[in-house]
Amino acid sequence: MAAPEEKQIEDQMSYPILLAERVRSAVDDAESFKSECSEVGKQVDRLSQMLRTVVRFSTTAPFLYERPIRRIIADVCKNLERALTLVRKCKRQSVLRRVVTITSATDFRKLSNILDSSLGDMKWLLSIFDPDSASNGIVLSLPPIASNDPILAWVWSFIATIQMGQLPDRVEAAVELASLAQDNDRNKKIIVEEGGLFPLLKLLKEESSPEAQIAATTALYNLASDQERVRAIVNEDGVPIIVQVLRDSPMRVQTRGASLVARMAQHDSVAQDEFARANVIRPLVTLLSFESFLEDPKLQAGKQSIHTVVKINKEMEKSSLGGKPVSNYDSNQRRTYTNSFSSSSYTYSEGSSRGGHNHRKDRENEQPLVKLQMKISCAEALWMLARGSISNSRRITETKGLLCLAKLVEKEQGELQYNCLMTIMEITDAAESNADLRRAAFKTNSPAAKAVVDQLIRLVKEANSPTLQIPAIKAIGSLARTFPARETWVIEPLVTQLGSNDIDVATEAAIALGKFACTENFLRIEHSKTIVEFNAIPPLMRLLRGNENSQLHGLLLLCYLALHADNTDALEPTRVLTALEGADRAVNSQHPELRELVQKAIYHLNLYHSGGHSQRFTYVP
Structure with missing residues (x-):
């Protein structure tokens, strides 16, 4: 796949060289504005020389960063085409043609300015290929093409250094790229769009340099802050490289690698x-x-x-x-x-x-x-x-x-x-x-x-923090169907937390206990009796006076207990029935399943009160 891509970039660079030769020929044929055409010729000659130097660099460099080349060469081509059009107007023409086609010194001044910009762009482009052009190996000057968006030029320079520079310079450039990525989402988008992921992943494979791996993982971590960019890392075959880091690297690198795994998995x-x-x-x-x-x-x-x-x-x-x-x-x-x-x-x-x-x-x-x-x-x-x-x-x-x-x-x-x-x-x-x-x-x-x-x-x-208690309670609730009836020691602390001063902890305890007592649990009758025997009704009644969420889950648990523990004296059937009848009037149409469950529990308790609790009754709506 690499050869066709190299051929494509070579073709793109051969066209401006051909344009420069045509401009040179047109300068020689000019009959008017000879001095202005001569200056244009000198500028185009310098451009042609720079273009040929870039071609030599591109054909000898083992790793070529193409994004700035393509952008700058496309702009150079456009400006050379304008130069060719203007210079050709200076060739000997008929009187009528000269009247229709008016050329002025202002046109040449404008052309000189845009050619100067192209020269500046080419000079910058050559500088990022030459490691000796900057004291630290990273070019921070701005090419004219990026004068309105300096971030673009910095990104180009950093990525080019990571792709083609010496290892110390590559590490420093990765650190700078990580800093840019940390600033805002726009910078992250530019880095990914300009091809920054591949060289960063390549740097991550530098097993001889933990500093290089840390710099690369830090930059990738800062970039991996949304699904789109995470998916881009995956598409660059970054996952096997990151996993290898976890296997073969020093501790500091593995720490950063694990954090990168966490962030990517979090978003995608x-x-x-x-x-x-x-x-x-x-x-x-x-x-x-x-x-x-x-x-x-x-x-x-x-x-x-x-x-x-x-x-x-x-x-x-x-x-x-x-x-x-x-x-x-x-x-x-x-x-x-x-x-x-x-x-x-x-x-x-x-x-x-x-x-x-x-x-x-x-x-x-x-x-x-x-x-x-x-x-x-x-x-x-x-x-x-x-x-x-x-x-x-x-x-x-x-x-x-x-x-x-x-x-x-x-x-x-x-x-x-x-x-x-x-x-x-x-x-x-x-x-x-x-x-x-x-x-x-x-x-x-x-x-x-x-x-x-x-x-x-x-x-x-024992935990004094809801931050620990809530996930622990959730986990116990998720395992409700794995506990046999004799494991009552699991239920008791959940009932205790029904009376917690923290409403979220109490609500989570009600949710967990609801999974023990719900219809889907095969041991619901045994678990429901255990919950009631551990004196769950008083704190559950208090929970019904809490916020909307606590009322909802408290009511669900109360219904399950009323349906499945009706032969237990500790159920306090009169008190529970009163609470359910009040809830039946309060439950709105947004919870039709809960309303039906409440009515079913009321019906069941009424049968219990009438002396039918020695048998099993089925709810008939």
Whole structure:
């Protein structure tokens, strides 16, 4: 594909050279305005010389940045055509022709100005091909063609340097391009339209220079702020390059690479799928888990065989990062998942071991803050990859990622804990809508499932922040259909949070409990009785006096409880019936399904009051 494109640019540059020769010939034939035509000839000669120099550069340069060449050459052609037209008017003509065709000195002054502009454009174009033309290798002067839009000239210069310059200059140009991209969306659009993605991805492959890779990932990260530009990176085959960075690079580069994965996955579902196909999840889980489990005392207990310990260490060394988790929390919760984790494999594709050995010493010397930031970025990337994606959520569980996430939720705090929790929430949300994933990842005897539920319940009970409590409650609600009737310890903290002072936490608890008691849950009767027995009715009544959202979900839960727990004395049927009758009058036509559910619950409770509660009645509208 490269040869036809090179032929096309050569053809484009041959035409202005031909035009320059025609102008030179027309100057020689001029009979009037000879001095003016002579000056035009000198300008055109300089243009012709510059054009030939550009041709030589373009045919010898291993990598050619064509965008400014095409734009400037097109403008030069237009100006040479104007010069040819004017000079030809100065040839000997009949009297009638001279009267009809009037040429003046003003025309030549205008032509001289536009040819000077073309000379300035060509001089600038040559300067970006010549690394010695600027002291730092980057040309920041403005060509006349971009005088009204200096950003365009800077973008051209930076991209040309990244494409064709020496490595130090390429790094500096990438940093400048990243700064421009950070300023506003217009700059981002110009960079992408002018072909900046390809050289940045090429720079990202410079494994010998971490600084070059960091500069490239930073620029790409700043550009990847909407779906269109993310899709452009994907279309440039950027995904495999970014995944390779996660496998073979030093920790600082991997941190930036993981952040780029997170941002691209956040803005585009196609990028989500492409990263998954490139097997990005396994190295992300590996980096996230590095060293964390080797530090767990259980992994060093006598129960572990020497073979297992050696295997774990070898697998962890293949990862490119490591760091001790920061923890202020000493948990007495069950930790059966740590033993299970020791037998899981976290190896990935063959090139990773090379990077692991090359950067092992650097990893050991990294500051704890750098290691923590790496894990934060990896957790965010997994979160964004799992969001709204059943297939990616399944891939995370297949790499034993749930065990790693549960461990970090237990031991960490701050952003890392939050990102891991949000990843778990997205996985449980996917499991709620997909029975196969739910059965595979959250079966009752799964150590990973136990680990996750332990930490979710702990946060529901102990976290003082709604920021942590709400996603933990959501995740428990998403798993409602996986809990057997005997697991009442999961329901009790949710009932407690119905009385939370934070209305959003209380509402989320009502939503989660509604998934235990709803018609779709096979164990709805048993769960409903458990909810009522944990004294859910009083806080639920208070929730009905909250805002519109809390009233809606509180009413749904109350209806489910009225339908499925009617033989429980703690239901307070008279009080519930009064509340439902009041709600029936208040529910408007915008919620027809809720209105029908309320009427069904009222009918059911009326039968209960009339002594028919020993049998099962069906609602008849």
